[in-house]
Each structure stands twice: as structure tokens, then as C-alpha cells.
Amino acid sequence: MFYMLFITTLTVFPLIIGGLIYIGFRPDTLLMFSWFQFLGIDSVVFVLRDYLSQFDLPSWVNYPWLKATGL
Secondary structure (H helix, E strand, O other), rough: HHHHHHHHHHHHHHHHHHHHHHHHOOOOOOOHHHHHEEEEEEEEHHHHHHHHOOOOOOOOHHOOHHHHOOO
């Protein structure tokens, strides 16, 4: 039982953190924001984005592929 909880935590926690970074700090012109609007959760997403906007992330967290490719 403990093992399954441990594995689940190691799987779910990084997905939640990564999803929050992606939703909170990526441009709102991405296709997923029109999906949020279609689903009717865009107001919740924009409140979350407003809250997360008070934090500054280094560019390598938000755009890691740019650093990996040297752009």
C-alpha cells in the first residue's frame, strides 16, 4: 500500500507542478486557452494566472527547450 502511494505521489506531483507552470506562465495565445474558454473554465484559469504572475521564474524553467537548443 505504501509503495503504491509513493509511486502515485512521484507521478502526480510533477505533473501538477508542470501543469501549473505551463498554465501560469506560458502565453495565453496557446490553443489550450481556447479549450479552457470552450469548457467554461477560463475565468478560473485566469484567476490562477493572476495569482501566479506575482512569482518570477527563470527562463530555463519556462522555456527549457530554448536553453537546450542554444537559441
